[in-house]
Amino acid sequence: MDEIKTIYDRLKTKYPLTLTTTLALNSGYTVDVPVIRGTAKDCRFDLYLHENQFVFSVEAFDKVGDDRYTHRHPLDAEDAICMIEQCLSESGIVDRNELYLSLADTEWPFTYTSHDRMIVRAIVVDDDGYFYFVRAERDDDFGRATLIETSGGGVEAGEDLQEAIRRELREELGAEVEILCRLGVVSDYYNLIHRHNINNYFLCRVLSFGERHLMPDEIEQFHLSTLKVSYADAIAEYERCAKTPLGRLVANREMPILRHADTLLRSFST
Numbered sequence: 001m002d003e004i005k006t007i008y009d010r011l012k013t014k015y016p017l018t019l020t021t022t023l024a025l026n027s028g029y030t031v032d033v034p035v036i037r038g039t040a041k042d043c044r045f046d047l048y049l050h051e052n053q054f055v056f057s058v059e060a061f062d063k064v065g066d067d068r069y070t071h072r073h074p075l076d077a078e079d080a081i082c083m084i085e086q087c088l089s090e091s092g093i094v095d096r097n098e099l100y101l102s103l104a105d106t107e108w109p110f111t112y113t114s115h116d117r118m119i120v121r122a123i124v125v126d127d128d129g130y131f132y133f134v135r136a137e138r139d140d141d142f143g144r145a146t147l148i149e150t151s152g153g154g155v156e157a158g159e160d161l162q163e164a165i166r167r168e169l170r171e172e173l174g175a176e177v178e179i180l181c182r183l184g185v186v187s188d189y190y191n192l193i194h195r196h197n198i199n200n201y202f203l204c205r206v207l208s209f210g211e212r213h214l215m216p217d218e219i220e221q222f223h224l225s226t227l228k229v230s231y232a233d234a235i236a237e238y239e240r241c242a243k244t245p246l247g248r249l250v251a252n253r254e255m256p257i258l259r260h261a262d263t264l265l266r267s268f269s270t
Contacts, residue, residue, distance in 0.1 A: 004049055008036050010081055099184035099201075099260045103252055105191040107245035114194040120165040121152030121199050121254075123183060123261040124175060126206045131234050131258075134172055137223040138246070141192060145244040148227060148237045150201070150254055151175075165202050173226055174212040177204035180268075183261055186253050201257050203264060231262050 008019050020035050036047040048055055104110075124132040136147040151172040155164040162179055169175045183201035190197065218224045229237065235255065242251040 101186045103188040105189040108191040110191045113196050116196045118155045119199045121150040122202045122204045124204045133227040135225045142246040145246045171213045174210045176207045
């Protein structure tokens, strides 16, 4: 278990990971062993210790049960880390320009997780270098909070991620966009409502603005409005809004993505 925990601690800053003790084997049996389980793009990967050997497998979501990579040779923790990253990078499962983070909710105690929510979000920028976010004014179970947040929301049935983010940006910002690239995935938790969030981030350039189409709860409960700010002002606003528990959760999730987006944008211009 100590070796698995060592690997988990090293990789959890790059990939959305969970540490569990349950593994369903191909034979149909379910056994209790320490397992690192994570997602990267369109696959799930597992690493576990079996008979004193590390076993690593990658399973594509559209090919359930198809273990495309399996390693059953004795490995130490460093070798296992290198092998995981090499497999994921060389297979195209992980883009080296994408950021993968797994964050815990340190504001509310964990009791259980009842559901996962697949979410799309975007860092939106215009040709003049301004960034577009939503302002939310909330007073609900999470407490009273003023937030800056990326535009986005839940993926609907039948949508792929790019369709979903284009729809969300039309609804919340009234924006038609060009999707420049994926920024990565942040896995985080809202313990208060027992939810695991899988946040898929994109970098988008504004093509045009039109009418927004907000949902009733976005108007009546969250009082959503649009923020147009510079990069420096966006960072300052996240820091200012991080004075409440929910504000800290949002800032912890989004500031690394915003900084990553700024780095990529500067590299595009050179």
